[in-house]
Amino acid sequence: MNLYQIFYQYFIYPVIGYQYQYNIYNTFLYGLLFVIGFILFYYLFVKNKKVIIDRYFLLDLIILTLIFIIPRVNIDLGYTIKTYLLFTPLLELWILISFLPVLFLYKYRKYYLYILLAILILEIPFFIFGRPINLLPFLIFILLFSILIYLSYKEKLFYLSIFGEIYEAIFSIISIYYFNLQSEHQLLNIIIFQYNNPLLFYGLKLSLTLFIALYTKYYLKDDLGNVIYLMLFYLGFLPGLRNSLIDILI
Secondary structure, three states: HHHHHHHHHHHHHHHOOOOOOOOOHHHHEEEEHHHHHHHHHHHHOOOOOOOOHHHHHHHHHHHHHHHHHHHHHHHHHHOOOOHHHHHHHHHHHHHHHHHHHHHHHHHHHHHHHHHHHHHHHHHHHHHHHHOOOHHHHHHHHHHHHHHHHHHEEEHHHHHHHHHHHHHHHHHHHHHHHHHHHOOOHHHHHHHHOOOOOOOHHHHHHEEEEHHHHHHHHHOOOHHHHHHHHHHHHHHHHHHHHHHHHHHHHO
């Protein structure tokens, strides 16, 4: 295969062909882009104090992510037609574009939060109306999401970095044990279904997150540390949020 065919097979076709499976190549590339994005964010916005990761920044990010994850979950559950525009990496691209007002119009981030909340309030009834709700995942979601909002409002970034992974682990384990769902990530599926131990994967992931968070807390500067905390948090929160909404309505 030539270079174009390789790129098409491992990066383009898994999206436009509705073969929503990660492979070692696109997983590595998406992870690399994720890290590069946060590095650019640090040097372009945080280091020079153009942006401070405060409560409004965090709440904007959380609510905006929820706004985009809801239509994605509608696709996952078969409530709306499939579109590759809401799958990785395009989903993350739309979130990034929609988050640009927070970065470039930073002093208005509080008012942008009000706009996002209004959109979310209008979106939620269409998401849950007339659909059966699984009570246990719903109650767990309310509890954990409340803690998430509290930590964000109090700007507890260190705890958020760990809580994001805990959030993902809890709802992913619910998906696996109670609903027998498989992950899109091949490595996770190998560990779960070959070794029959999903707790191993999430235990290792949480341990690594805790190690990085503790190292950041004691050895890195505040601004850089906050960006790393944010990156760790979002790495767990984004897939965890999707899993939690699927668990509620599946």
